[in-house]
Amino acid sequence: xxxxxxxxxxxxxxxxxxxxxxxxxxxxxxxxxxxxxxxxxxxxxxxxxxxxxxxxxxxxxxxxxxxxxxxxxxxxxxxxxxxxxxxxxxxxxxxxxxxxxxxxxxxxxxxxxxxxxxxxxxxxxxxxxxxxxxxxxxxxxxxxxxxxxxxxxxxxxxxxxxxxxxxxxxxxxxxxxxxxxxxxxxxxxxxxxxxxxxxxxxxxxxxxxxxxxxxxxxxxxxxxxxxxxxxxxxxxxxxxxxxxxxxxxxxxxxxxxxxxxxxx
Amino acid sequence: xxxxxxxxxxxxxxxxxxxxxxxxxxxxxxxxxxxxxxxxxxxxxxxxxxxxxxxxxxxxxxxxxxxxxxxxxxxxxxxxxxxxxxxxxxxxxxxxxxxxxxxxxxxxxxxxxxxxxxxxxxxxxxxxxxxxxxxxxxxxxxxxxxxxxxxxxxxxxxxxxxxxxxxxxxxxxxxxxxxxxxxxxxxxxxxxxxxxxxxxxxxxxxxxxxxxxxxxxxxxxxxxxxxxxxxxxxxxxxxxx
Numbered sequence: 001x002x003x004x005x006x007x008x009x010x011x012x013x014x015x016x017x018x019x020x021x022x023x024x025x026x027x028x029x030x031x032x033x034x035x036x037x038x039x040x041x042x043x044x045x046x047x048x049x050x051x052x053x054x055x056x057x058x059x060x061x062x063x064x065x066x067x068x069x070x071x072x073x074x075x076x077x078x079x080x081x082x083x084x085x086x087x088x089x090x091x092x093x094x095x096x097x098x099x100x101x102x103x104x105x106x107x108x109x110x111x112x113x114x115x116x117x118x119x120x121x122x123x124x125x126x127x128x129x130x131x132x133x134x135x136x137x138x139x140x141x142x143x144x145x146x147x148x149x150x151x152x153x154x155x156x157x158x159x160x161x162x163x164x165x166x167x168x169x170x171x172x173x174x175x176x177x178x179x180x181x182x183x184x185x186x187x188x189x190x191x192x193x194x195x196x197x198x199x200x201x202x203x204x205x206x207x208x209x210x211x212x213x214x215x216x217x218x219x220x221x222x223x224x225x226x227x228x229x230x231x232x233x234x235x236x237x238x239x240x241x242x243x244x245x246x247x248x249x250x251x252x253x254x255x256x257x258x259x260x261x262x263x264x
Numbered sequence: 265x266x267x268x269x270x271x272x273x274x275x276x277x278x279x280x281x282x283x284x285x286x287x288x289x290x291x292x293x294x295x296x297x298x299x300x301x302x303x304x305x306x307x308x309x310x311x312x313x314x315x316x317x318x319x320x321x322x323x324x325x326x327x328x329x330x331x332x333x334x335x336x337x338x339x340x341x342x343x344x345x346x347x348x349x350x351x352x353x354x355x356x357x358x359x360x361x362x363x364x365x366x367x368x369x370x371x372x373x374x375x376x377x378x379x380x381x382x383x384x385x386x387x388x389x390x391x392x393x394x395x396x397x398x399x400x401x402x403x404x405x406x407x408x409x410x411x412x413x414x415x416x417x418x419x420x421x422x423x424x425x426x427x428x429x430x431x432x433x434x435x436x437x438x439x440x441x442x443x444x445x446x447x448x449x450x451x452x453x454x455x456x457x458x459x460x461x462x463x464x465x466x467x468x469x470x471x472x473x474x475x476x477x478x479x480x481x482x483x484x485x486x487x488x489x490x491x492x493x494x495x496x497x498x499x500x501x502x503x504x505x
Contacts, residue, residue, distance in 0.1 A: 007366055007367050010367055010371075011363075011367075013362075013363070014352065017354075017355055017359065018352060018354065021355070022354070093350030096314070096316060096346060097346070099315070099316060102369075104336070254317055254318045
């Protein structure tokens with residue numbers, strides 16, 4: 001085994017152990033999408049009529065429509081939280097420790113992102129199982145087909161969080177990030193309403209939604225859950241990942257100074 | 265060259281100059297103290313030596329490897345203990361150390377052997393199964409020092425490692441690290457506490473980003489105590505300013 005692989009494995013194991021030992025975090029990560037699914041969607045079902053659009057081949061209830069968006073939401077929160085914890089609490093120390101490893105910095109940051117992504121997939125697995133328990137089912141093989149897509153979408157959203165953590169100093173708390181990153185990304189996407197529904201209310205909103213990388217992540221997840229290929233969504237998600245990762249690497253370039261404000 | 269060489273390193277945060285032409289070396293087999301009051305630039309220097317920051321001018325050489333030209337070879341020879349604890353409180357001591365061993369490419373048997381050896385050196389072997397949260401402050405610090413030794417570094421950097429510890433733990437850890445230096449490692453120990461320094465230790469006095477003196481502690485102290493000499497060097501200037 002090469003040192004690269006050993007380090008990747010170590011980072012992933014640490015993240016998984018930390019996650020499993022923090023039951024509160026696990027519960028919070030589950031309760032959030034479940035509230036949306038069981039309360040919001042139930043109430044909203046009456047208000048929103050959905051026509052048959054791909055990948056759906058029959059009429060679906062709103063609960064069924066919203067599931068891929070909530071899966072995306074789990075990854076969105078996860079990506080922001082794990083990266084922001086780097087800035088705000090003692091995790092900054094563990095980041096310093098990570099970066100003293102003699103492996104290339106891009107690999108270390110990638111390992112960190114992949115570890116966070118795998119943790120988000122654990123959360124999603126439990127969420128989908130609970131949804132299934134409430135009668136909200138996807139294609140049986142879709143649960144497998146979505147796995148590689150979730151790796152990509154998780155990496156993309158994690159890279160965005162990492163970039164934000166490295167640069168933006170004004171958003172000094174999680175509420176700021178909620179308001180200015182998570183909410184706009186989530187609401188201006190196809191997570192809650194399909195694009196054509198948005199277009200009915202405002203073409204501008206529709207265009208913003210269509211541009212939002214989160215929309216493409218959600219659509220890639222949605223199609224995979226129904227065993228359908230959505231090339232454009234995967235392409236835009238991959239491109240966004242490349243862009244965010246490049247930005248994050250720039251943000252963590254030692255010549256720019258990761259801890260400029262912090263070192264005394 | 266097996267120790268650490270810092271040559272003419274400067275660093276600024278915007279217009280504020282944090283380090284100004286800092287040069288010194290820490291030789292193998294010696295406990296070199298980096299002595300300076302708070303705000304002298306010690307932490308900035310540590311960020312530069314661990315490549316969290318890159319100096320715009322000057323050179324840092326670790327065991328013969330230039331940190332700017334061969335960062336990976338240089339980092340592989342450095343062990344670091346940061347001022348802020350960097351511990352996963354919910355993991356066991358051994359799990360935490362395995363994580364760090366993995367970061368340095370050690371796994372399986374080799375990792376376990378290295379971890380046992382490092383724990384033995386700090387007298388921590390019997391605690392390897394405990395949760396880090398259950399350890400007291402002194403043992404947590406010892407664990408961090410053990411962690412820094414796993415990959416057998418040539419240079420050990422410690423940034424005020426006794427902050428927040430009681431007198432007994434402080435003394436024990438200082439003695440442990442002196443032993444490590446006696447074993448052949450180059451140790452750089454940043455502190456503002458003179459009682460952690462022995463008369464034969466080389467001392468670099470850092471004040472307002474500049475090196476004021478480089479000499480053995482006994483030489484700096486002269487006829488007075490090291491503490492009084494240190495105050496005269498730094499505090500006196502402060503009072504005059």
